[in-house]
Amino acid sequence: MLSGKLNNKMIQKKIIHLDCTLRDGGYYNNWDFKEELINDYLEAISLAGIEIAEIGFRFINKIGFKGACAFSSEEFLKNINIPSNLSIGIMLNSSDLVEDNFLNTKALDQLVPLNKTDSAVDIIRIASNLKHLKSSLEASNIIKQKGYKVGINLTHICDLSLKDIEQISLDIKEYPLDVFYFADSMGNLKTEKISLIISALKKHWDGMIGFHAHDNMLLACANTNEAIKNGINWIDSTITGMGRGAGNLCTEQYILETNKINNNNLNILPLLKLVRKTFNPLKLNYKWGSNTFYYLAGQYNIHPTYIQELLSDEKYDEEDIICFIENLKNNSAKTFDSEILNSAKKYLSDSSKRNMGSKKYVFK
DSSP states (O other): OOOSOOOGGGOOSOOEEEEOHHHHTHHHHTTOOOHHHHHHHHHHHHHTTOOEEEEEEOOSOOOSOOOGGGTOOHHHHHTSOOOTTOEEEEEEEGGGTEETTEEOHHHHHHHSOSOGGGOSOOEEEEEEOSTTHHHHHHHHHHHHHTTOEEEEEEOOGGGSOHHHHHHHHHHHTTSOOSEEEEEOTTSOOOHHHHHHHHHHHTTTOOSOEEEEOBOTTSOHHHHHHHHHHTTOOEEEEBGGGOSSTTOBOBHHHHHHHHHHHHTOOOOOHHHHHHIIIIIHHHHHHHOOSOOHHHHHHHHTTOOHHHHHHHHTOTTOOHHHHHHHHHHHTTSOOSSOOHHHHHHHHHHHTOHHHHTTOSOOOOOO
């Protein structure tokens, strides 16, 4: 449901609509999308007025099976059908680029070996936390020199004070970013805080601003509307909201809003057919979307991957997940730690303890 209706007279600039279904949705299927689906997807979103498809990540770590959209290689991109009116984006993680708090230029060259003239990629975004921001900005300089559009996605915006954000706006003004995003990583950003964040970002930065919304607390649409009202220029969304944890802003719904702003000619029928044929069955299988557990995780600043992992395992029932949330809500769980998850699973698998209900236990 779309909420917080936009007053289009307030919108002065075109909104760039980026779809990141194959990148963010890959957290559910290890980025293993069939080539036929990818081609159908690219055609459908191009007809629906989407400007950019973020086709996937470029990871360095190849431990365990991951599909083609985890690496988004040039060879892979050459073998898919990219519509002429659609730009292609990829995302890098700052954790792959930073070593001992410094930019690892060898890693960056491994991930971005080609100049734009020899690549099918148009825009490269770096997902960065505050600790890695300086190195990510240095990386953006190098990427820009290679001819790409470049953006930074700052994660965990809710953890930062407005003073922190104002300092960030001063830091980034010296770099050639095409867009600076802030991400509601935990899906718990309250709508009334959106205008304050954007105002702080605009203190020194007069470039493009983007917003990446998560839907843990069913606020993705309202928050995106509020961000647009306050002057952002770029938004992200995914088909049926497919994305880590509760997922994201829903493309097939929100494209109707951006179309009113941009006044595009669009054909959404191929997209709606793709939803029915492919993405609804995927959603039925993987079960993304907001629920009470993701809502509670948002309230208590718990990383949604913990909930996603427990929900995907049929050994754990509602009582187990509530017990887990009770134990993590007073601990630092903003980032995902597989050791914490494995300890919790071991604890919950002990039948004598599982029967004790949702009392507060600490998993270490």
